[in-house]
Amino acid sequence: xxxxxxxxxxxxxxxxxxxxxxxxxxxxxxxxxxxxxxxxxxxxxxxxxxxxxxxxxxxxxxxxxxxxxxxxxxxxxxxxxxxxxxxxxxxxxxxxxxxxxxxxxxxxxxxxxxxxxxxxxxxxxxxxxxxxxxxxxxxxxxxxxxxxxxxxxxxxxxxxxxxxxxxxxxxxxxxxxxxxxxxxxxxxxxxxxxxxxxxxxxxxxxxxxxxxxxxxxxxxxxxxxxxxxxxxxxxxxxxxxxxxxxxxxxxxxxxxxxxxxxxxxxxxxxxxxxxxxxxxxxxxxxxxxxxxxxxxxxxxxxxxxxxxxxxxxxxxxxxxxx
Amino acid sequence: xxxxxxxxxxxxxxxxxxxxxxxxxxxxxxxxxxxxxxxxxxxxxxxxxxxxxxxxxxxxxxxxxxxxxxxxxxxxxxxxxxxxxxxxxxxxxxxxxxxxxxxxxxxxxxxxxxxxxxxxxxxxxxxxxxxxxxxxxxxxxxxxxxxxxxxxxxxxxxxxxxxxxxxxxxxxxxxxxxxxxxxxxxxxxxxxxxxxxxxxxxxxxxxxxxxxxxxxxxxxxxxxxxxxxxxxxxxxxxxxxxxxxxxxxxxxxxxxxxxxxxxxxx
Numbered sequence: 001x002x003x004x005x006x007x008x009x010x011x012x013x014x015x016x017x018x019x020x021x022x023x024x025x026x027x028x029x030x031x032x033x034x035x036x037x038x039x040x041x042x043x044x045x046x047x048x049x050x051x052x053x054x055x056x057x058x059x060x061x062x063x064x065x066x067x068x069x070x071x072x073x074x075x076x077x078x079x080x081x082x083x084x085x086x087x088x089x090x091x092x093x094x095x096x097x098x099x100x101x102x103x104x105x106x107x108x109x110x111x112x113x114x115x116x117x118x119x120x121x122x123x124x125x126x127x128x129x130x131x132x133x134x135x136x137x138x139x140x141x142x143x144x145x146x147x148x149x150x151x152x153x154x155x156x157x158x159x160x161x162x163x164x165x166x167x168x169x170x171x172x173x174x175x176x177x178x179x180x181x182x183x184x185x186x187x188x189x190x191x192x193x194x195x196x197x198x199x200x201x202x203x204x205x206x207x208x209x210x211x212x213x214x215x216x217x218x219x220x221x222x223x224x225x226x227x228x229x230x231x232x233x234x235x236x237x238x239x240x241x242x243x244x245x246x247x248x249x250x251x252x253x254x255x256x257x258x259x260x261x262x263x264x265x266x267x268x269x270x271x272x273x274x275x276x277x278x279x280x281x282x283x284x285x286x287x288x289x290x291x292x293x294x295x296x297x298x299x300x301x302x303x304x305x306x307x308x309x310x311x312x313x314x315x316x317x318x319x320x321x322x
Numbered sequence: 323x324x325x326x327x328x329x330x331x332x333x334x335x336x337x338x339x340x341x342x343x344x345x346x347x348x349x350x351x352x353x354x355x356x357x358x359x360x361x362x363x364x365x366x367x368x369x370x371x372x373x374x375x376x377x378x379x380x381x382x383x384x385x386x387x388x389x390x391x392x393x394x395x396x397x398x399x400x401x402x403x404x405x406x407x408x409x410x411x412x413x414x415x416x417x418x419x420x421x422x423x424x425x426x427x428x429x430x431x432x433x434x435x436x437x438x439x440x441x442x443x444x445x446x447x448x449x450x451x452x453x454x455x456x457x458x459x460x461x462x463x464x465x466x467x468x469x470x471x472x473x474x475x476x477x478x479x480x481x482x483x484x485x486x487x488x489x490x491x492x493x494x495x496x497x498x499x500x501x502x503x504x505x506x507x508x509x510x511x512x513x514x515x516x517x518x519x520x521x522x523x524x525x526x527x528x529x530x531x532x533x534x535x536x537x538x539x540x541x542x543x544x545x546x547x548x549x550x551x552x553x554x555x556x557x558x559x560x561x562x563x564x565x566x567x568x569x570x571x572x573x574x575x576x577x578x579x580x581x582x583x584x585x586x587x588x
Contacts (some may be wrong), residue, residue: 010483017450103489103526105451
């Protein structure tokens with residue numbers, strides 16, 4: 001591997017160091033780069049002993065950006081665990097979804113310990129989070145031991161050092177755990193600010209995609225939609241939408257704001273990606289909420305398209321006045 | 323890029339629009355940063371101070387008066403890229419530049435800088451994660467020992483990797499000093515946060531802008547005196563300056579306009 005990379009690259013230098021530092025499995029975590037790619041790592045973490053994840057060992061991927069450590073790693077779990085969705089980037093302030101709070105002096109170890117620290121916390125609908133019942137999580141924890149990863153050729157039964165009776169975390173680990181607590185606090189507070197104003201609003205928002213029944217979902221979905229819009233709208237729309245009316249027509253301002261966000265989304269996507277926008281619904285058919293999401297999404301998309309025209313017209317006039 | 327797109331569409335398959343929204347914000351921010359980067363070098367050449375005149379309307383009396391006041395004291399300006407790291411970059415460059423022809427002070431500074439890593443490690447920073455930043459910082463000081471041309475120093479500061487690593491290290495020093503002196507600084511923190519939280523949210527992450535408290539901490543951490551000229555829309559017709567820490571004998575002069583720092587020369 002040493003010959004393949006430019007050793008002068010800061011990311012390569014740093015990752016080599018981290019690979020050496022994390023070479024041997026500990027009782028709680030282990031991570032190493034794939035044999036053919038220093039910028040993709042696989043990791044295993046032990047579920048915290050005093051939680052529903054006790055006895056579980058979970059496997060996942062870490063994808064590092066070329067600018068690492070200036071930009072944060074992305075973390076994706078591969079073992080079903082009931083807390084984080086499988087195959088999807090996790091929303092912690094430490095991973096790619098909140099790059100503004102990542103610190104270059106953090107490391108992959110910090111990220112692993114944060115993941116462990118995060119497992120027992122409530123998902124509350126944050127991106128990539130699940131809120132399975134304790135029973136389901138315990139069953140998954142048991143099952144997780146059977147997981148084998150072909151890419152890095154390891155089995156969860158032997159991925160980590162066995163827990164010993166005096167397996168007190170080392171001073172270093174405790175320090176890192178404190179850091180994880182800090183990160184957790186930040187993840188919540190950044191959610192609150194993102195969602196707009198008050199904490200109770202954030203709660204409504206975050207429960208947006210962890211619905212259990214179709215009925216609940218129809219009332220909550222629009223909240224989530226509106227709240228998503230609010231950060232971008234913050235400048236031009238300081239009054240946040242009223243939370244108590246479930247489905248109600250959006251004001252032109254809100255529509256405009258929504259339109260803003262959609263345009264931004266579109267810009268970030270491939271041209272053909274608008275199809276993908278409608279793909280989410282079928283995934284949710286465990287609860288038969290799927291069709292309702294589809295209807296809401298389609299309606300909003302249609303509304304967005306219509307009001308885009310209106311918005312464009314308005315914008316034109318508005319500019320003219322200036 | 324292809325990978326990113328793949329991942330973003332994968333995210334949407336999973337079902338939540340906010341994921342795409344999140345990534346759209348990030349993409350948009352990146353785009354804005356890119357635009358700024360294309361038009362502003364990290365640290366510019368030294369320019370005549372009169373370039374500022376063009377930035378303000380002729381009938382903008384507040385700024386035109388203050389500019390006149392500024393001309394009385396300074397002759398040149400060196401601009402930095404407005405990317406949220408401008409204070410650290412301006413400070414880093416201006417300080418090393420001032421030491422280029424003062425080897426005695428440079429040696430003193432080198433000792434302070436060399437020792438600073440140990441202080442950070444003792445405070446709980448992980449050594450292997452901060453040593454790359456420290457090494458880059460020391461490399462730059464050693465470069466100055468060889469008395470390079472000003473252009474060489476400027477090139478180093480315009481090399482994104484090197485320049486950002488210096489910024490990270492200066493941020494770490496600022497954070498370290500704030501935490502070491504938390505008893506004093508915690509009275510100035512807004513929003514009921516602890517010093518540690520403040521450092522993790524406002525000091526250590528890149529692109530977080532600097533305020534008085536950051537400047538005082540860095541000036542004290544490195545034992546360097548900084549003068550900042552404040553030019554804003556306030557009444558008075560003159561620019562106000564402030565020396566950090568108070569009572570020092572500054573050799574570094576920075577111009578502050580709301581949200582941004584540049585370097586001034588007499």
